[in-house]
Amino acid sequence: MSLEQFKNRNVGSQTYKMIESEPTPESGMGRFGQVVKRTFKGELFVGLYVTMREMINALFIGEMHTVKYPLEKLPISPRYRAIHDMLRLLESGHYRCIGCGLCEKICISDCIKMDTRYDENQRKEVSEYTINFGRCIFCGYCAEVCPELAIVHGGRYENASEQRAGFSLFEDMLTPIDALKDQKEFDGFGAVTPNADNAIKKTPLAY
């Protein structure tokens, strides 16, 4: 079933198959007839056939549905909101975060804590940045509000831990500098839409 069909909530327009049930028999003879019909109709053998077909398909045609989870993983949607990643600029390798503090401000569970200072070139640098994943509700607001696409949601969803509070440091979430060439542009929550170039309007400065 495709997603469109699944999302169609207009009762009656789906491709449902209605089960035709006979009226309940009133008389004793009618009930007897129903029993005889059900006995010899062979519906039970249809059931046996279905399970046998599934078994043969699973064993020989490779339609086994098991995913051996820790060893194999299902792909997740780019819009999935898992543990955050901090991206770097592809050209310079510098982290994208400009320390604007919007994510800290918008976070509804107050779990982002950051601090900034001026570095020796009088540029703003991020000196502290932690997210408390014990409090984070993975709402995605931080990723949506970030003007630089610096904080995004990554694909690490295995975040069971022994304590309620689990802090992630800036360096833990930042793309490792040697893995920069593998950094993927984020196309999930709050990312630039594919037609962003067309949708953007010229600013008055261009006149």
Added chain:
Amino acid sequence: MEIVNVAVLPEVTSAGVIIKAIIILAIISAIAGFGTYLERKILAFMQRRLGPMHVGPYGLLQIAADGIKLFTKEDIVPQNANKLIFKVAPAITAATAFIALAAVPVFPDFTIPEWIPLLGGTFVPSIAADINIGVLFILGMMAAGLYGPLLAGMAQANKWGIIGSARTAIQFLSYEVVTGLSILAPIMLVGSLSLVEFNNYQQGGFSSWMMWQQPVAFVLFLIAGFAETNRTPFDLLEHEAEVVSGYATEYSGMRWGMFFIGEYANMITVSVLAAVIFMGGYNDLGFIAGWLIVVLKIAFVFFLMLWVRASWPHIRPDQLMWLCWKVLMPVAVVNVVITGFVMMV
């Protein structure tokens, strides 16, 4: 022909019977354990899953893991339970299941080689107790197995247990009637209660199988066999969705394991009965040797039980009673009467 056999075979000593009993106990328990593995695997395949995979290659050592778990688990006896009956009940289930197997031919007979000290030269028969009322004994023993779940459910001071044992009583007692009546027609045709006679009656190859002469009795026996071994669609005794675990609710560890082994031993017994009485027994079929074909038949009936479990929903207790007393029993009686008429004409 049997007379010749008896003359040729060495004398059956009590040592031989005891060895045989130990062999049955050891091997059938192992097969019963293996049956749980097969059941989980086959059910999994039918639902497009993999089943146990991690202990040993393809999960084959899962039985060992289960065994360790069952043996080392804490054995809890509930506070208000009748302690003695609670402890004895699982033994009844396991014991009756294995006693029933005493009258079933399992594995060919052999003589222990002379060079083995103490037991050398002992003849081990293929049937532990070669009695001429084999079928009756097996059915009787399986019927006595009813006391296991019944007492277990009543002794454990648990409402689910009580419901489970009430269901035990109605289900086993009712279906005992159907089993007996359905097997009566083949017994009339063969004129004996001995399983060997049943086997010899079907010597004429595929077309002489009892299931072609007595198709109704075969179907009835299978249905009743499912009910007596407490298999889906008649697993009302311990159906999780309704009565938690029925008579086994309060059991844990090895006592629960004994119920399990008993159930699987009963499944094997019913499979053997179906294979020997209705499906041509251990006669050679074409080029396939008799011992192989009987193993295949038993395996098929066993597989059928798992297959049905994967396919069919289970029924309500009132439907169960309706099926037994209003459908199966009359059909069985009519079948017996018609068989009688045909034999007289």
